[in-house]
Amino acid sequence: MNLARRKRRQHPEPIIALIDVVFFLLVFSMLVGRMDATAPFRVMPAISETGATMPGGGETVAIAQDGTLALNGREMDETALLSELATVLTRMPDRLIRINAHRGAELRLYLPLVAEIEGLGAKDIVLVVTPEGP
Amino acid sequence: MKLRQANSDNAPIPLVPMIDVLMIMLVFFMVTSTYLNLRMIPFTQSEAASPLAPATAQAGTSDTVLLRLDSDGTVRLHGAPVARGELVEMLRQRLATMPDLNVVLLPSGHARTQELVSLLDATTSAGVTRMRLVRLEPVR
Numbered sequence: 001m002n003l004a005r006r007k008r009r010q011h012p013e014p015i016i017a018l019i020d021v022v023f024f025l026l027v028f029s030m031l032v033g034r035m036d037a038t039a040p041f042r043v044m045p046a047i048s049e050t051g052a053t054m055p056g057g058g059e060t061v062a063i064a065q066d067g068t069l070a071l072n073g074r075e076m077d078e079t080a081l082l083s084e085l086a087t088v089l090t091r092m093p094d095r096l097i098r099i100n101a102h103r104g105a106e107l108r109l110y111l112p113l114v115a116e117i118e119g120l121g122a123k124d125i126v127l128v129v130t131p132e133g134p
Numbered sequence: 135m136k137l138r139q140a141n142s143d144n145a146p147i148p149l150v151p152m153i154d155v156l157m158i159m160l161v162f163f164m165v166t167s168t169y170l171n172l173r174m175i176p177f178t179q180s181e182a183a184s185p186l187a188p189a190t191a192q193a194g195t196s197d198t199v200l201l202r203l204d205s206d207g208t209v210r211l212h213g214a215p216v217a218r219g220e221l222v223e224m225l226r227q228r229l230a231t232m233p234d235l236n237v238v239l240l241p242s243g244h245a246r247t248q249e250l251v252s253l254l255d256a257t258t259s260a261g262v263t264r265m266r267l268v269r270l271e272p273v274r
Contacts, residue, residue: 026160029160033168048255050255099177111269127175131171
Protein backbone atom coordinates (compact mmCIF):
# COMPACT_ATOMS: atom_id res chain seq x y z
CA MET A 1 0.00 0.00 0.00
CA ASN A 2 1.38 3.31 -0.95
CA LEU A 3 0.89 5.76 1.95
CA ALA A 4 3.00 8.55 0.59
CA ARG A 5 1.08 11.73 0.15
CA ARG A 6 0.31 12.87 -3.29
CA LYS A 7 2.06 16.04 -4.18
CA ARG A 8 -0.46 18.89 -4.07
CA ARG A 9 -0.98 20.88 -7.17
CA GLN A 10 -0.01 24.52 -6.88
CA HIS A 11 -3.33 26.40 -6.83
CA PRO A 12 -3.24 30.15 -7.40
CA GLU A 13 -4.39 32.17 -4.36
CA PRO A 14 -7.95 33.53 -4.71
CA ILE A 15 -6.91 37.11 -5.47
CA ILE A 16 -10.36 38.26 -6.59
CA ALA A 17 -11.72 37.82 -3.05
CA LEU A 18 -8.86 39.89 -1.67
CA ILE A 19 -9.60 42.67 -4.15
CA ASP A 20 -13.25 42.59 -3.13
CA VAL A 21 -12.39 42.99 0.54
CA VAL A 22 -9.91 45.81 -0.06
CA PHE A 23 -12.33 47.58 -2.37
CA PHE A 24 -15.10 47.27 0.21
CA LEU A 25 -12.82 48.76 2.90
CA LEU A 26 -11.85 51.58 0.54
CA VAL A 27 -15.46 52.52 -0.20
CA PHE A 28 -16.33 52.28 3.52
CA SER A 29 -13.45 54.64 4.43
CA MET A 30 -14.47 57.11 1.75
CA LEU A 31 -18.09 57.15 2.92
CA VAL A 32 -17.53 57.26 6.68
CA GLY A 33 -14.54 59.58 6.88
CA ARG A 34 -14.31 63.31 6.26
CA MET A 35 -11.39 64.71 4.30
CA ASP A 36 -10.49 67.48 6.71
CA ALA A 37 -7.14 69.08 7.20
CA THR A 38 -6.04 67.64 10.52
CA ALA A 39 -4.32 69.87 13.01
CA PRO A 40 -0.63 69.23 13.73
CA PHE A 41 -1.60 68.90 17.41
CA ARG A 42 -4.30 67.15 19.41
CA VAL A 43 -7.69 68.87 19.24
CA MET A 44 -10.74 67.31 20.89
CA PRO A 45 -13.86 69.37 20.08
CA ALA A 46 -16.33 70.15 22.84
CA ILE A 47 -19.24 67.75 23.31
CA SER A 48 -22.61 69.28 22.48
CA GLU A 49 -26.14 67.89 22.40
CA THR A 50 -27.53 70.69 20.27
CA GLY A 51 -24.91 71.10 17.53
CA ALA A 52 -26.21 71.52 13.99
CA THR A 53 -25.05 69.68 10.90
CA MET A 54 -21.75 71.02 9.73
CA PRO A 55 -21.54 72.13 6.12
CA GLY A 56 -18.52 71.07 4.12
CA GLY A 57 -15.70 73.28 2.92
CA GLY A 58 -14.30 76.38 4.51
CA GLU A 59 -11.15 77.28 6.36
CA THR A 60 -10.37 75.47 9.61
CA VAL A 61 -8.70 77.31 12.45
CA ALA A 62 -7.49 74.79 15.04
CA ILE A 63 -6.73 75.83 18.60
CA ALA A 64 -4.84 73.53 20.94
CA GLN A 65 -5.40 73.40 24.69
CA ASP A 66 -2.38 75.66 25.22
CA GLY A 67 -3.52 78.15 22.57
CA THR A 68 -1.29 77.02 19.71
CA LEU A 69 -2.91 77.94 16.40
CA ALA A 70 -3.10 76.21 13.03
CA LEU A 71 -4.84 77.10 9.79
CA ASN A 72 -5.88 74.20 7.57
CA GLY A 73 -3.41 71.87 9.24
CA ARG A 74 -0.42 74.25 9.24
CA GLU A 75 0.78 75.58 12.56
CA MET A 76 1.34 79.34 12.52
CA ASP A 77 1.24 82.40 14.75
CA GLU A 78 -1.76 84.71 15.03
CA THR A 79 -0.37 87.39 12.70
CA ALA A 80 0.29 84.94 9.87
CA LEU A 81 -3.09 83.27 10.41
CA LEU A 82 -4.98 86.56 10.23
CA SER A 83 -2.99 87.60 7.17
CA GLU A 84 -3.85 84.35 5.33
CA LEU A 85 -7.50 84.58 6.33
CA ALA A 86 -7.63 88.21 5.15
CA THR A 87 -6.39 87.08 1.73
CA VAL A 88 -8.96 84.28 1.56
CA LEU A 89 -11.83 86.53 2.69
CA THR A 90 -10.90 89.17 0.13
CA ARG A 91 -11.32 86.60 -2.64
CA MET A 92 -14.29 84.76 -1.05
CA PRO A 93 -16.18 86.97 1.43
CA ASP A 94 -18.78 84.26 2.11
CA ARG A 95 -16.19 81.66 3.03
CA LEU A 96 -17.07 79.57 6.10
CA ILE A 97 -14.58 79.81 8.96
CA ARG A 98 -14.55 76.82 11.32
CA ILE A 99 -13.11 77.29 14.80
CA ASN A 100 -11.96 73.88 15.97
CA ALA A 101 -11.00 74.61 19.57
CA HIS A 102 -9.90 71.97 22.05
CA ARG A 103 -12.59 71.41 24.66
CA GLY A 104 -10.11 72.32 27.40
CA ALA A 105 -8.88 75.54 25.76
CA GLU A 106 -9.59 78.70 27.73
CA LEU A 107 -11.86 81.19 25.98
CA ARG A 108 -9.32 84.02 26.36
CA LEU A 109 -7.08 82.08 23.96
CA TYR A 110 -9.42 82.41 21.01
CA LEU A 111 -12.46 84.64 21.57
CA PRO A 112 -10.37 87.75 20.75
CA LEU A 113 -9.14 85.93 17.64
CA VAL A 114 -12.72 85.18 16.58
CA ALA A 115 -13.53 88.87 16.93
CA GLU A 116 -10.48 89.72 14.79
CA ILE A 117 -11.62 87.24 12.12
CA GLU A 118 -15.06 88.78 12.19
CA GLY A 119 -13.40 92.17 11.78
CA LEU A 120 -11.77 90.87 8.60
CA GLY A 121 -15.25 90.52 7.14
CA ALA A 122 -16.05 86.86 7.84
CA LYS A 123 -19.80 86.36 7.80
CA ASP A 124 -20.01 82.71 8.78
CA ILE A 125 -17.93 81.63 11.76
CA VAL A 126 -18.84 78.37 13.49
CA LEU A 127 -17.50 76.48 16.49
CA VAL A 128 -16.81 72.81 15.81
CA VAL A 129 -18.41 70.42 18.33
CA THR A 130 -19.11 66.72 18.48
CA PRO A 131 -22.16 64.88 19.84
CA GLU A 132 -20.04 61.98 21.07
CA GLY A 133 -18.12 61.47 24.27
CA PRO A 134 -14.41 60.60 24.40
CA MET B 135 11.28 38.44 -40.39
CA LYS B 136 8.17 37.37 -38.50
CA LEU B 137 5.76 40.31 -37.99
CA ARG B 138 2.73 38.48 -36.77
CA GLN B 139 1.74 39.36 -33.22
CA ALA B 140 1.61 36.65 -30.66
CA ASN B 141 -1.87 35.61 -29.66
CA SER B 142 -2.51 37.27 -26.29
CA ASP B 143 -6.15 36.28 -25.81
CA ASN B 144 -5.40 33.87 -23.04
CA ALA B 145 -2.89 36.05 -21.15
CA PRO B 146 -4.17 36.62 -17.57
CA ILE B 147 -4.71 40.22 -16.44
CA PRO B 148 -2.17 41.02 -13.70
CA LEU B 149 -4.25 41.64 -10.59
CA VAL B 150 -1.47 42.15 -8.05
CA PRO B 151 -0.71 45.77 -9.14
CA MET B 152 -4.43 46.52 -8.81
CA ILE B 153 -4.42 45.28 -5.22
CA ASP B 154 -1.34 47.41 -4.57
CA VAL B 155 -3.10 50.53 -5.86
CA LEU B 156 -6.25 49.77 -3.86
CA MET B 157 -4.22 49.20 -0.71
CA ILE B 158 -2.39 52.52 -1.16
CA MET B 159 -5.70 54.34 -1.67
CA LEU B 160 -7.18 52.60 1.36
CA VAL B 161 -4.25 53.57 3.60
CA PHE B 162 -4.37 57.14 2.24
CA PHE B 163 -8.06 57.54 3.08
CA MET B 164 -7.67 55.91 6.50
CA VAL B 165 -4.80 58.21 7.42
CA THR B 166 -6.16 61.49 6.05
CA SER B 167 -9.81 61.13 7.04
CA THR B 168 -11.41 62.24 10.28
CA TYR B 169 -13.87 59.77 11.73
CA LEU B 170 -15.28 62.05 14.44
CA ASN B 171 -18.90 63.00 13.95
CA LEU B 172 -18.43 66.75 13.76
CA ARG B 173 -21.21 69.28 14.19
CA MET B 174 -21.23 73.01 14.70
CA ILE B 175 -22.56 75.90 16.75
CA PRO B 176 -22.67 79.23 14.87
CA PHE B 177 -20.64 82.10 16.31
CA THR B 178 -21.90 84.48 13.64
CA GLN B 179 -24.42 84.08 10.86
CA SER B 180 -24.79 86.06 7.66
CA GLU B 181 -28.45 86.80 8.14
CA ALA B 182 -28.34 87.48 11.88
CA ALA B 183 -26.64 90.02 14.06
CA SER B 184 -23.28 89.09 15.48
CA PRO B 185 -23.38 87.31 18.84
CA LEU B 186 -20.01 88.84 19.64
CA ALA B 187 -21.59 92.10 20.56
CA PRO B 188 -20.28 94.97 22.64
CA ALA B 189 -20.93 94.54 26.34
CA THR B 190 -23.54 97.30 26.40
CA ALA B 191 -25.72 95.86 23.67
CA GLN B 192 -29.26 95.03 24.82
CA ALA B 193 -28.18 94.91 28.44
CA GLY B 194 -30.55 96.36 30.97
CA THR B 195 -33.76 95.69 29.06
CA SER B 196 -36.47 93.88 30.96
CA ASP B 197 -36.59 90.85 28.65
CA THR B 198 -32.89 90.11 28.95
CA VAL B 199 -31.27 87.51 31.17
CA LEU B 200 -27.58 87.90 31.89
CA LEU B 201 -25.75 84.68 32.66
CA ARG B 202 -22.17 84.74 33.86
CA LEU B 203 -19.87 81.79 33.33
CA ASP B 204 -17.10 81.61 35.91
CA SER B 205 -13.63 80.25 35.29
CA ASP B 206 -14.54 77.03 37.16
CA GLY B 207 -17.62 76.47 34.99
CA THR B 208 -20.17 77.77 37.52
CA VAL B 209 -23.11 79.55 35.91
CA ARG B 210 -24.37 82.58 37.82
CA LEU B 211 -27.71 84.31 37.49
CA HIS B 212 -27.95 87.62 39.36
CA GLY B 213 -24.74 86.67 41.16
CA ALA B 214 -26.06 83.38 42.52
CA PRO B 215 -24.87 80.03 41.21
CA VAL B 216 -27.54 78.11 39.36
CA ALA B 217 -27.62 74.41 38.43
CA ARG B 218 -28.23 73.37 34.85
CA GLY B 219 -31.65 71.86 35.56
CA GLU B 220 -32.84 74.94 37.44
CA LEU B 221 -31.51 77.20 34.68
CA VAL B 222 -33.36 75.30 31.95
CA GLU B 223 -36.58 75.35 33.97
CA MET B 224 -36.26 79.08 34.76
CA LEU B 225 -35.58 79.93 31.10
CA ARG B 226 -38.59 77.86 30.00
CA GLN B 227 -40.83 79.72 32.44
CA ARG B 228 -39.51 83.09 31.26
CA LEU B 229 -39.95 82.09 27.61
CA ALA B 230 -43.58 81.16 28.29
CA THR B 231 -44.31 84.77 29.26
CA MET B 232 -41.68 86.49 27.08
CA PRO B 233 -41.15 84.60 23.80
CA ASP B 234 -38.60 87.16 22.60
CA LEU B 235 -36.37 86.66 25.62
CA ASN B 236 -32.73 87.63 25.08
CA VAL B 237 -30.00 85.72 26.86
CA VAL B 238 -26.66 87.44 27.25
CA LEU B 239 -23.76 85.17 28.12
CA LEU B 240 -20.77 86.71 29.81
CA PRO B 241 -18.05 84.09 30.09
CA SER B 242 -14.86 84.47 32.06
CA GLY B 243 -11.80 84.43 29.83
CA HIS B 244 -10.51 81.53 31.92
CA ALA B 245 -13.62 79.41 31.36
CA ARG B 246 -13.06 76.47 29.05
CA THR B 247 -14.67 75.72 25.71
CA GLN B 248 -16.58 72.71 27.06
CA GLU B 249 -18.12 74.83 29.83
CA LEU B 250 -19.31 77.45 27.35
CA VAL B 251 -20.71 74.79 25.02
CA SER B 252 -22.54 73.11 27.92
CA LEU B 253 -24.10 76.46 28.85
CA LEU B 254 -25.11 77.01 25.22
CA ASP B 255 -26.64 73.52 25.22
CA ALA B 256 -28.67 74.34 28.34
CA THR B 257 -30.02 77.61 26.92
CA THR B 258 -30.75 76.05 23.52
CA SER B 259 -32.53 73.06 25.05
CA ALA B 260 -34.70 75.51 27.05
CA GLY B 261 -35.84 76.95 23.72
CA VAL B 262 -33.86 80.20 23.73
CA THR B 263 -33.14 81.39 20.21
CA ARG B 264 -31.83 84.90 20.90
CA MET B 265 -28.44 84.56 22.49
CA ARG B 266 -25.51 86.91 22.56
CA LEU B 267 -22.02 86.09 23.67
CA VAL B 268 -20.41 89.08 25.28
CA ARG B 269 -16.67 89.49 25.34
CA LEU B 270 -15.22 92.11 27.62
CA GLU B 271 -12.21 93.98 26.24
CA PRO B 272 -9.25 94.15 28.62
CA VAL B 273 -8.56 97.61 30.01
CA ARG B 274 -5.51 99.07 28.24
